[in-house]
Amino acid sequence: MDIRDLGEDDLDAVLDNRKRAFGPLSAGDAAMWRKMVTPLVAQGRYLGVVDGARLVATARINPYTQWWHGRPQPMGGVAGVTVAPEDRGRGVGRLVMGAALNRCADLGNAVSVLYPATTPIYRSMGWEHAGTRSIATLPTELLRTVAPGEPVKLRRMGPGDAGELVALIGRLHAASRASGPLCYEAETWRVWLADDDDFCYLADDGYVIYRWSGGDIEVDNLVAASEATARALWGLVGTSSSVAQRVTATIAPDDPILWLLRERSKDVVASTRWMFRLVDAADAIARRGYSPAVTASVPLELTDPARPANSGAWLLEVAAGSGALSPGRGGGPALTINGLSALYAGVPAATLRMSGGLTGPAEFDDTLDAVFAAKPYLLDYF
Structure with a gap:
C-alpha cells in the first residue's frame, strides 16, 4: 500500500469512501463538500492510502487558527478520516493517521484537533481528550427576558464581510483569553456566509449566525465582547419566540447567556468531546x-x-x-x-x-x- 496526495480526479472515490464510512450525503451537501475540499486538495491537505488503483483510506487536514489563552496559532484540524470497510483491521487507519500527523508538521501546525468517531486509534497516535463542544437547549421565551442594555447597532452580514469577521473573531478571543475556539480562513467564511438559510448579523464587537431547524432556532456562533452586545444578539435570537419554542445554541462552558437568563434552575447541555495533540x-x-x-x-x-x-x-x-x-x-x-x-x-x-x-x-x-x-x-x- 502507498500513501499519496489526492487530486481532484480522486474526489469521486473519496466521496464513495466517505459515504461508506459516515452514510450518504444529499446532492446539495455533496456539492457543498466538493466546494469546500477542492481548495484543500491543491494545498496538499488531502491524503490517501491506495492499494494499486483502489483508494483504501483518506484523511484531510483543515487549515484553522486556534486560540490558547487568547493567543492564536495555526492548527491542523484532522477530518474526513475513512477506511474502506473491506480494509478495516489491517492497520490502514494507523498508516493514514501517521501520514496526517507528519503532514501537520510539514504545514507548520504545532497542534492538531479532531473529533473522534472512536477513541483507541487516535489515542494510540498521541491525540488525547481535551475539551468539549457544548450545545445548550433554551426555551426561546426565556431569551425575551434578556433585557437590552445600551443601544447596539447590528447589520446583516454576507460574503463580503468575511475579512472583517476573521479580524473580529481574533479580537474577541484574544480579549477573553479564550482557549480552544477556532476560526476558518476568509475564503471558507465567504462560502458559509453565502448560505441563504443562515441568518448572520454583525456588531462592532460581536456577531451571531443562526438558522431555522425543524421549527426551532439553531445558533451556530454567538460571540460578544461586551454585555450590551451580548444582550443585543441574544435578544435578536429571542425575537423568534412567537414561533419557535426552543433554541439550541453552541456555547462556551461559562457562556454569559447562562448568567443573563432571568430563570436558570437546570442547564440542559449536551457535550461532544474532541481530542488534541501537540505536533x-x-x-x-x-x-x-x-x-x-x-x-x-x-x-x-x-x-x-x-x-x-x-x-x-x-x-x-x-x-x-x-x-x-x-x-x-x-x-x-x-x-x-x-x-x-x-x-x-x-x-x-x-x-x-x-x-x-x-x-x-x-x-x-x-x-x-x-x-x-x-x-x-x-x-x-x-
Missing part, C-alpha cells in the same frame, strides 16, 4: 498564551513514539505571559505525549496521574496546573 511540543509551548501572574520553571521528561523529536528531557519555563520548552537535564515529572497534550489543554495533573499520562515527582503538580489552567471549548464541528 511540535516546543513550538506549541512557545505559541501558547499564559497568565502573566504565573512564573515557573519545571524539568520534564517527554515520550512521543510517533514523533521522536518531541521525546527527551526538557525544561519548561513560563514568565510574563510567554512560555518556552528547551532541552534540559531531566529529573522532573514524566509525561507521554498524550499526557502533555491534555495538560496543555488544562486537564489537571491529578487526573493525568490517575490515568497514566503523568508519572514521577509530584512536587511540580500544582505549578503545572497553574501554568496550563484552561477550560477549552470549540464552537464549531468539522
